[in-house]
Every structure is written in structure tokens, then in C-alpha cells.
Amino acid sequence: xxxxxxxxxxxxxxGQHTDMAAGEQEQEFAVxxxxxxxxxxxxxxxxxxxxxxxxxxxxxxxxxxxxxxxGAFMLLYILLMLLVGVPLFFLxxxxxxxxxxxxxxVWKQISPKLAGIGFSSCVVCFFVALYYNVIISxxxxxxxxxxxxxxxxxxxxxxxxxxxxxxxxxxxxxxxFWFREALDITNSINQIGEFNPIITxxxxxxxxxxFLAMFKGIKSSGKVMYFSSVFPYIVLLCFLIRGLLLDGAxxxxxxxxxxxxxxxxxxxxxxxxxxxxxxxxGLGFGSVIAYSSYNPRKNNCHRDALMVSSINFLTSVLAxxxxxxxxxxxxxxxxxxxxxxxxxxxxxxSLVTSDNPHLFNNSDVTLEEYTEWYHSQGAQLPFNLxxxxxxxxxxxxxxxTGLAFIAFTEAMTQFPAAPFWSxxxxxxxxxxxxxxxxxxxxxxxxxxxxxxxxxxxxKRLFTVFSxxxxxxxxxxxxxxCGNYFVTMFDxxxxxxxxxxxxxxxxxxxxxxYGADRFLKDIEKMLQWHPPLIYKYLWKYxxxxxxxxxxxxxxLNMFFETPSYSAWDRDTASKVTLAYPGWALALLTSLxxxxxxxVPICYIHHTLLGNLRRSHGQRGGANHSLExxxxxxxxxxxxxxxxxxxxxxxxxxEENYRLLNQEDEEESSSV
Numbered sequence: 010x011x012x013x014x015x016x017x018x019x020x021x022x023x024g025q026h027t028d029m030a031a032g033e034q035e036q037e038f039a040v041x042x043x044x045x046x047x048x049x050x051x052x053x054x055x056x057x058x059x060x061x062x063x064x065x066x067x068x069x070x071x072x073x074x075x076x077x078x079x080g081a082f083m084l085l086y087i088l089l090m091l092l093v094g095v096p097l098f099f100l101x102x103x104x105x106x107x108x109x110x111x112x113x114x115v116w117k118q119i120s121p122k123l124a125g126i127g128f129s130s131c132v133v134c135f136f137v138a139l140y141y142n143v144i145i146s147x148x149x150x151x152x153x154x155x156x157x158x159x160x161x162x163x164x165x166x167x168x169x170x171x172x173x174x175x176x177x178x179x180x181x182x183x184x185x186f187w188f189r190e191a192l193d194i195t196n197s198i199n200q201i202g203e204f205n206p207i208i209t210x211x212x213x214x215x216x217x218x219x220f221l222a223m224f225k226g227i228k229s230s231g232k233v234m235y236f237s238s239v240f241p242y243i244v245l246l247c248f249l250i251r252g253l254l255l256d257g258a259x260x261x262x263x264x265x266x267x268x269x270x271x272x273x274x275x276x277x278x279x280x281x282x283x284x285x286x287x288x289x290x291g292l293g294f295g296s297v298i299a300y301s302s303y304n305p306r307k308n309n310c311h312r313d314a315l316m317v318s319s320i321n322f323l324t325s326v327l328a329x330x331x332x333x334x335x336x337x338x339x340x341x342x343x344x345x346x347x348x349x350x351x352x353x354x355x356x357x358x359s360l361v362t363s364d365n366p367h368l369f370n371n372s373d374v375t376l377e378e379y380t381e382w383y384h385s386q387g388a389q390l391p392f393n394l395x396x397x398x399x400x401x402x403x404x405x406x407x408x409x410t411g412l413a414f415i416a417f418t419e420a421m422t423q424f425p426a427a428p429f430w431s432x433x434x435x436x437x438x439x440x441x442x443x444x445x446x447x448x449x450x451x452x453x454x455x456x457x458x459x460x461x462x463x464x465x466x467x468k469r470l471f472t473v474f475s476x477x478x479x480x481x482x483x484x485x486x487x488x489x490c491g492n493y494f495v496t497m498f499d500x501x502x503x504x505x506x507x508x509x510x511x512x513x514x515x516x517x518x519x520x521x522y523g524a525d526r527f528l529k530d531i532e533k534m535l536q537w538h539p540p541l542i543y544k545y546l547w548k549y550x551x552x553x554x555x556x557x558x559x560x561x562x563x564l565n566m567f568f569e570t571p572s573y574s575a576w577d578r579d580t581a582s583k584v585t586l587a588y589p590g591w592a593l594a595l596l597t598s599l600x601x602x603x604x605x606x607v608p609i610c611y612i613h614h615t616l617l618g619n620l621r622r623s624h625g626q627r628g629g630a631n632h633s634l635e636x637x638x639x640x641x642x643x644x645x646x647x648x649x650x651x652x653x654x655x656x657x658x659x660x661x662e663e664n665y666r667l668l669n670q671e672d673e674e675e676s677s678s679v
Contacts, residue, residue: 046303052234056300057317059238060448061291062324064144064441068412070325071265071332073285075403077278078269083326085273085282090322093554094286096546097511098297099314099539100518103531105298106310111456112295115302116514119522125610126513127456130295132603133506134453137294138479140498141449142219143486144410145442146211148435150191151414153211155431162186163422179581183419188576191414197575198493198592209487213480218443220476223450224469237444244437245327251430252334257399261337264403265329280561283554284504289321291445293507293514296452306534332412339420340402341376347397348379355394410492413438450475496573497588501566501596506603508559513607515555519547571596 047053074082108115113127154161165177165185177185188194193205222233252258272278291297301310352374376399383396417434424430454472458465486494518527524544532538571593574583588596 046305050308053300053304054313054316055234055238056448057297057313058320059234059444060296060300060451061289061317061321061445062238062241062441063445064141064413064438065285065288066321066325067328067332067438067441068410070285070289071329072412073281074265074329075333075336077275077281078272079264080266080268081270081272082278082282084268085278086286086325087322089279089283089286089554090318092546093283093551094290094292095314095318096543096551097292097515098290098318099311099543100515100527100547101292101297102301102310102314103527103534104518105301106304106306106308107530107534109302109306111302111459112298112452113456113460115298116517117460119517120614122611122614123513123517123521123607124460124614125606125608126510126517127295127460128606128610129506129510129603130293131453131456132606133503133510134294134296134449135475135479136498136506136599136603137503138446138449138453139483140486140495141442141446142215142479143208143212143483143491143495145215145439145446146208146487147191147410147414148438148442149211149214150208151418152432152435152439155428155435158428160418160422160427160431161190162418163427176578176581181415181419183415183422185581186418187411187414189578192492193489194492194576195490196577197586198490198497198573199589201488201490203489204484205487205489205491208491209484212483212487216476216480216483219446219450220473222443222447223454223472223476233447234444237440237447240440241437241444242324242327244433245324245331247433248331248430249327249334251424252331252338255334255338257337257339257341258334259337260341260399261333261335261403262330264337264400265333276561277565280558280565283558284562287507287511287558289325290318291448293510294449294452295456296448299451299455300448302455307536309535311531311535311539332417335417335420336403337399338423339416340399340405342423343402344376344397344399347395348374348376351394351397352379493573493575497571497592497596498599501571502599502603505559505562505600508555508562509604509607512552512555512559515547515551519544519552524548 047056070086104115105111108118110118111127112130113124116126117124162183162185165173165182167173174185176189180188192208195203287293301313304310376397379397383394413434418431421427421430421434450472454468454475458468458471464471485491488494518524524547527547528539528541528544570587572585572587575586576582577584
């Protein structure tokens with residue numbers, strides 16, 4: 010499938026606006042270039058699903074659900090998904106498919122002053138790719154270590170004199186393996202300079218995989234999606250079936266679904282739910298626009314928006330069921346171990362009454378029996394005994410990467426055939442990460458190739474260059490303190506710029522271009538009118554929600570000094586530390602760099618427009634687009650336009666007519 014760009018894009022480049030006769034303008038408008046397209050609709054859907062469904066669905070959504078009221082958080086997430094996520098996702102799909110350009114070309118069609126939105130998306134994509142590939146390298150490391158029996162994180166290592174390593178004894182085998190064997194982490198972000206050679210090698214392998222998959226553009230990455238997008242669902246279903254058979258799975262799932270509606274009163278929870286919706290669909294990256302730009306114009310992008318959003322949410326629910334079933338199994342094992350230790354401690358004392366001797370002679374004591382005894386007698390004992398509550402253990406969740414690399418790995422050590430399940434789990438994480446990584450890279454490569462002819466001619470070489478630079482800068486994250494930089498990038502360097510980008514995207518379509526005109530363009534493209542409710546969601550609900558999210562994030566940074574969780578080797582525990590001054594300066598610089606293209610492009614084109622007007626110059630189609638007066642749809646049938654390069658497309662005819670009308674009015678006034 011080949012497609013043609015908008016005639017306005019195929020015309021004179023920026024800085025080449027000259028006076029042209031009508032015939033010259035027609036020739037310029039009719040210039041057509043071609044580019045690759047999806048081989049099938051299934052390939053496209055898998056690519057969009059693969060990009061939107063990522064590692065966050067497996068650990069961030071379950072963690073937020075765990076921390077914020079279970080079912081109540083899910084209801085809040087669904088509400089925000091319907092009011093904000095789906096409308097903005099549909100907006101990006103329709104814009105990319107209508108204009109058939111990357112993120113830079115899309116926003117340039119409303120006005121060249123807004124091209125900076127696309128450049129900011131590219132910068133953010135690059136920032137995200139830097140640390141996201143590091144997480145993929147961690148998955149590679151664990152995958153390589155899964156082919157051992159027993160698993161290396163199943164037991165604590167011993168010193169030369171036969172005693173257990175103190176750091177492991179104070180924490181747990183899985184925690185020790187993560188912080189010491191995998192990361193060999195420092196006590197703070199200030200201790201920089203020492204590289205972790207194993208993780209560095211895994212990062213090199215991760216970038217090599219990305220390069221091989223992206224080398225031929227969507228012709229190669231699209232084929233990879235057949236495996237990388239489908240395989241995680243097979244693994245999740247296998248884990249769900251296995252997890253539901255575990256003792257404690259039902260308690261874990263009940264914990265997940267039980268709604269604690271009081272959390273709706275917390276602004277923090279609303280902010281976290283909105284941010285999760287925001288990142289789950291990949292809004293603002295430009296990847297959604299890039300993928301949809303390869304579609305035929307008559308593709309039903311509205312149906313795609315509903316379908317991909319639904320698949321994304323259902324995947325998060327599926328992953329949460331798996332995670333909570335396994336966490337319930339883990340929590341019940343810990344609670345039962347606690348019961349056995351406490352009963353063994355009490356059994357040697359003369360405190361056992363005649364009505365419960367079986368409790369201390371039965372190795373299969375249930376949690377209910379122990380709880381009943383504890384509340385009647387155990388709590389009155391002269392020394393402290395824990396109540397061994399399963400709910401207490403479930404409340405001891407771990408955040409982010411710890412959910413996958415600590416809690417989940419600990420539970421898998423108790424599975425039969427643990428190495429097999431471990432290999433399957435980390436192979437799933439690898440595929441989830443790679444499918445999202447492909448979309449992130451496409452969100453950067455496609456807009457730049459569309460905008461710069463030199464990059465388009467040497468796209469493969471530019472792909473090589475991007476991967477090499479990405480690996481070079483990514484060495485920052487393979488230091489022993491690299492995990493702290495990953496946290497900093499994930500929490501701040503991508504979040505705030507992306508919110509700003511989406512605010513500008515929404516405002517550009519709904520207010521500068523006009524929501525009504527955009528809906529009419531979609532109607533022409535799809536041959537039916539989308540629901541009118543999108544107009545009000547785009548104009549009012551989405552901007553207010555995004556501005557509120559941005560304001561809440563900035564206020565949170567202002568009133569609470571940005572901090573991170575560090576691992577203290579001596580106490581084998583986490584401590585919360587404030588970022589040092591140099592880290593905050595780096596953080597501020599990253600945010601400024603990511604958002605700077607927006608004002609730069611706006612000021613540049615404003616000054617350029619003033620300069621042209623002062624010299625009485627006309628800018629052809631690009632000048633007309635600067636005023637934001639004309640429709641942005643491309644030809645009604647790009648395939649026909651590609652065959653007949655002498656005919657003007659509707660947008661070219663309209664621009665040409667209005668341009669001549671302006672010239673006549675100006676001449677009459679003179």
C-alpha cells in the first residue's frame with residue numbers, strides 16, 4: 010500500500026517561499042511522493058496494540074490498583090479512559106490517517122507555527138527509548154538466569170565460612186538478587202562512575218534487537234509484531250490458569266476487586282489514574298500518529314480507537330488478575346509460614362489450654378483457626394506475637410519494577426518447574442517491552458524522515474545512528490546507580506513534557522483548527538459523521554483534564570521535593586532520599602529541552618511571517634496554511650492521486666482559490 014503526502018507538504022520547503030504563477034503552483038501542489046504502508050489491517054492493529062500494551066500494563070497498573078482501592082481505582086480508570094483517553098486517542102488516529110504524515114507534518118498542516126509540537130514528541134520519544142531499553146536489558150538478564158535449577162534467586166548465597174550473606178539474610182533471596190546480583194546498586198545516586206558490565210552487555214543486546222527489527226522500517230517491524238504482540242497474551246493466559254489453581258489465588262483476586270470508594274476523595278489517586286490512562290494509550294509520543302499515517306484514508310479509525318482502547322484495558326485487567334492471584338499465593342504462603350513459626354514458639358510453653366491442644370499438634374492449621382485462637386488467647390500472651398494476617402501481607406506491595414523483579418520472582422520460586430515459568434515470564438516481559446520500544450522509535454523516526462529529505466533518503470543509516478547514540482547515552486543507566494536515573498526519567502523527564510504536548514495537540518485541533526471542521530474532515534474521510542459528543546470532549550473536558558493533571562503534577566513537585574527510593578546495603582532496606590541539586594538541574598534541563606521546540610517554532614514562524622509581510626511576499630500554500638484557514642485533508646483517493654499527478658487535490662484547489670481571492674482583494678484595496 011502506497012500513500013501520497015499532502016500537496017502542501019510536497020511543495021516548496023521552508024525558507025523557499027517565492028512568487029509563482031498559477032501553473033507553477035499547480036505543478037507544486039501535484040508533486041507526490043510514495044512511502045510504505047501496512048501489508049494488512051491485522052499487522053496495523055497488532056502494531057498499535059503492541060505499542061499501547063507494554064510493561065506498564067503488567068506492573069504499573071496492578072501496583073496502582075493495589076495501592077489505591079482495588080476495584081475503586083478500576084472504576085475511576087474506566088471513567089477517565091472514556092472521558093479523556095478514548096477521545097484523544099481517536100484524535101491522534103484521525104489526524105495521522107487524514108494527513109498521512111508523522112507528528113511533525115500533522116501539526117504543521119494547521120500552522121507551521123505548531124510544528125514544534127511534533128519535534129517535542131520526537132525528543133520525548135528519544136528520552137523514553139533511552140531508559141525503556143534498559144528495562145528490556147534487565148528482562149534479558151533475568152531471562153538468561155532463568156535456565157538454572159534451582160533458580161539463582163531461590164536461596165541466599167553463603168560466605169566462605171558457611172554463614173548466610175548478611176544483606177540477604179536481612180531482606181530476602183529475591184530482593185538480594187535484584188539489588189546486589191543484577192544491579193549491584195549503590196547507596197545513592199551520588200555514587201556514579203562504576204559500570205555494571207553484565208547489564209551493559211545486555212543493553213547492547215537490547216539495542217541490537219531493536220536495530221534489527223527497525224532496519225527496514227514497518228516492513229520488518231510489522232512482521233515482528235505478529236510474535237511480540239501475540240506471545241504475551243499466550244503467556245498471560247497460561248499464568249492465569251496456573252495462578253487460579255494456587256492456594257490463596259481467590260483471596261488475592263477478592264482483594265483486587267473489593268472497591269474502597271473513599272480513595273476517590275484523594276487528588277493523588279485522580280492524578281495517578283489520569284497519568285496511567287495517558288501513558289497506557291501512548292498519547293503524545295507521536296507513535297499513534299505515525300502508525301495510523303500508513304493506513305488508507307477510508308480505514309475506520311474510530312472503530313480502531315475503541316478496539317485498541319478496549320484491548321488495552323482488558324489486558325491491564327488480565328495482567329492484574331494474574332498478578333493478584335500470584336500475590337495472593339505468595340501472601341498466603343508467608344502468612345502460613347508465620348503461623349507455623351508462632352505456634353512452634355508457643356508450643357514449648359505451658360500456655361496451651363485444654364480446649365485447643367490440636368492447634369499445636371496439627372501442621373495443617375488454617376489461617377482462620379489461627380486467627381480465632383490469636384484473638385482469644387494469643388494476643389494476651391506476655392510476649393509479642395503477630396496475627397499473621399493475609400491482608401497485612403497483601404498490603405506489603407512493591408512498586409514499579411519491584412513487582413516484576415522481586416515479588417513475582419519470589420512467588421515463582423514456589424511453583425513446580427519454577428525455571429520454566431520464570432523463562433516464560435521474562436520472555437513475555439521482553440516481548441512487551443520490545444513491541445512498545447518499536448512504537449517509540451517509530452514515533453521518532455517517521456516524523457523526522459517525513460520532514461527532512463536527507464533523513465528520508467538515508468533512513469536506514471539514520472536508524473543505525475539513532476541506535477548507536479541511544480546505546481551510548483544509555484550507558485548512564487548501566488552504572489551501579491543507574492536504577493535511580495531510570496526512576497528519575499520515568500517519573501519526570503517524560504511525564505511533564507508529554508502532558509504539555511497533548512495539551513497543545515488538543516488545543517490545536519479543538520480551538521485553532523476547529524472541532525467542527527475536524528469532525529467534517531473525518532466525515533469526508535470515513536463517509537459517516539462521528540458522534541457529536543467528541544466536539545465537547547475535545548473542546549472542554551479533555552483540555553480541562555489535561556491542564557488539571559499538569560497543574561497537579563507541578564504543584565506536587567513544588568510542595569514536595571522530588572525524591573527517590575534508595576537501597577541501603579548496610580540495613581538491607583529502602584530509604585527515601587531527596588534528589589541532589591545537580592540531579593534536579595539535570596531533570597529541569599531535560600524538561601526544558603523536551604518542551605523547547607514548541608516556543609522556538611512558534612517564534613521562528615511568527616518572525617518569518619512578519620518578515621514576509623513586511624516585504625510584500627506571498628508564501629503559496631504554506632503561507633495560506635500559516636493563517637490556519639483551510640482544510641487539512643489530503644486527496645480523496647491517494648491511490649488515484651498517485652496515478653494522476655497532473656490533477657489538483659481538493660485541498661490544493663481550495664488553497665489556490667483562496668490565495669487568488671486574497672491577492673485580488675489586496676489589489677482592489679490598493
